[in-house]
Amino acid sequence: MPGTDADVIDTLVGIAPGSPLSAIRARRPEARAHAQATYRALFAPEKPGNVTAQERFAVGGFVAGLHGAPEIAAHYTARLSESGASIALKEAIDAAIAEARTSGPYGRYAPGPLSREDAEGPSYRVGAAIRPTLGPRLAAAFEHVHMLVFHPRDAAPAALQALLDAGWSTTDVVTLSQIVAFLSFQIRVVIGLRTLAGRP
Amino acid sequence: MSDTVLKPPAHTIPTAFTRAQLDWLPWLEPLAVEAMTERHLASLVDAARVKSPYFRLLARDPDALEARTRTDKDIFYNPDAGLPRAERELAAAATSRFNGCLYCASVHARHAATYSKREADVERLLDAGVTVDLGERWNAIVAASVALTATPSVFGPEHVDRLRRAGLDDLAIADVIHAAAFFNWANRLMLSLGEPAATAGS
Numbered sequence: 486m487p488g489t490d491a492d493v494i495d496t497l498v499g500i501a502p503g504s505p506l507s508a509i510r511a512r513r514p515e516a517r518a519h520a521q522a523t524y525r526a527l528f529a530p531e532k533p534g535n536v537t538a539q540e541r542f543a544v545g546g547f548v549a550g551l552h553g554a555p556e557i558a559a560h561y562t563a564r565l566s567e568s569g570a571s572i573a574l575k576e577a578i579d580a581a582i583a584e585a586r587t588s589g590p591y592g593r594y595a596p597g598p599l600s601r602e603d604a605e606g607p608s609y610r611v612g613a614a615i616r617p618t619l620g621p622r623l624a625a626a627f628e629h630v631h632m633l634v635f636h637p638r639d640a641a642p643a644a645l646q647a648l649l650d651a652g653w654s655t656t657d658v659v660t661l662s663q664i665v666a667f668l669s670f671q672i673r674v675v676i677g678l679r680t681l682a683g684r685p
Numbered sequence: 686m687s688d689t690v691l692k693p694p695a696h697t698i699p700t701a702f703t704r705a706q707l708d709w710l711p712w713l714e715p716l717a718v719e720a721m722t723e724r725h726l727a728s729l730v731d732a733a734r735v736k737s738p739y740f741r742l743l744a745r746d747p748d749a750l751e752a753r754t755r756t757d758k759d760i761f762y763n764p765d766a767g768l769p770r771a772e773r774e775l776a777a778a779a780t781s782r783f784n785g786c787l788y789c790a791s792v793h794a795r796h797a798a799t800y801s802k803r804e805a806d807v808e809r810l811l812d813a814g815v816t817v818d819l820g821e822r823w824n825a826i827v828a829a830s831v832a833l834t835a836t837p838s839v840f841g842p843e844h845v846d847r848l849r850r851a852g853l854d855d856l857a858i859a860d861v862i863h864a865a866a867f868f869n870w871a872n873r874l875m876l877s878l879g880e881p882a883a884t885a886g887s
Contacts, residue, residue, distance in 0.1 A: 506859075509859045518755075522751075523749060525748075527749055534746075554837070588836060590835070594700070602785075635836055637784060637877055640876045642692075642712045649687055654688055658713060659745040662873070663753070666871070666874050669866075670756075670870035676833065677833055
């Protein structure tokens with residue numbers, strides 16, 4: 486499948502074979518190989534289960550967009566287009582990014598000494614204009630994704646129940662959570678290594 | 686019939702960051718041990734993890750779990766030069782402190798203290814948070830981890846320069862980046878699929 490074999494982190498950072506950063510990544514060969522294996526498992530799975538390719542790439546584009554990483558988002562939305570998604574869906578994702586973007590991490594702790602560190606911030610609800618295009622499953626996912634990206638310490642069983650109520654199974658929720666959590670890693674590795682490469 | 690969330694048994698909710706051993710209680714049903722296939726079991730990588738509800742829950746997507754675990758192990762355990770283990774754990778603990786993951790912070794603060802022998806400094810990171818003064822080398826590692834953890838990231842050339850001035854070579858800086866990035870992965874799973882619980886004596 487196109488886009489899954491080339492090392493995605495190398496591609497997104499712009500790491501050429503033989504470059505100093507390629508040599509550094511080669512010192513952690515298992516991390517390099519298995520970051521790519523995770524990408525394959527989540528975006529080109531051998532057994533996709535109930536989570537469709539369009540859902541995976543739509544979430545990918547949304548997560549990267551929320552991180553303010555448009556070139557990484559473009560990677561996922563390009564794959565979304567290849568999967569046969571409509572222009573309307575791609576536009577709905579862009580609109581969701583625009584209405585959901587903020588900065589984190591914020592959130593609340595269990596009442597106690599850490600309450601002095603509580604930081605308020607928005608909980609995202611998908612706007613009425615794009616909800617029909619996303620559909621109930623993806624709309625519920627995007628609301629959950631926003632929490633995971635910006636205020637994960639606000640997580641609660643009710644957030645998972647909302648996903649289950651929207652048709653995500655327990656196993657689907659594990660996959661969705663891995664997609665968001667893995668991208669939170671991948672995006673930071675790309676930003677970090679790109680910054681390092683820019684400071685020879 | 687659709688799935689439902691689990692209601693954890695009565696437990697003591699930890700209200701401060703700690704190096705004490707914590708439990709973790711799932712909000713979604715882990716796989717039952719007897720229902721696990723060879724593939725599920727292999728995805729645990731370490732057979733002993735079959736006892737962990739966290740890993741049995743993640744085993745529902747075995748390919749993602751196995752690749753996650755092998756990525757994790759190389760970032761933290763690969764002994765070939767780069768950042769000392771203690772400071773990889775420091776980056777993990779600082780990231781977890783900033784994101785607010787009490788469970789992850791407890792595990793990696795313990796490791797950071799064990800490998801560095803700087804128990805008091807690790808304790809101050811947990812108590813006072815990521816702006817505490819731990820000496821310039823640790824401050825540089827914590828600041829870089831926190832900058833990369835912010836969403837959107839605010840990690841920039843100034844963090845690379847500061848790490849270099851603190852004596853880190855580029856492999857060590859790449860290790861800081863990977864350790865902090867990895868805990869943005871781990872924190873989100875731990876925080877959102879269940880909750881920490883104090884154990885007897887903690």
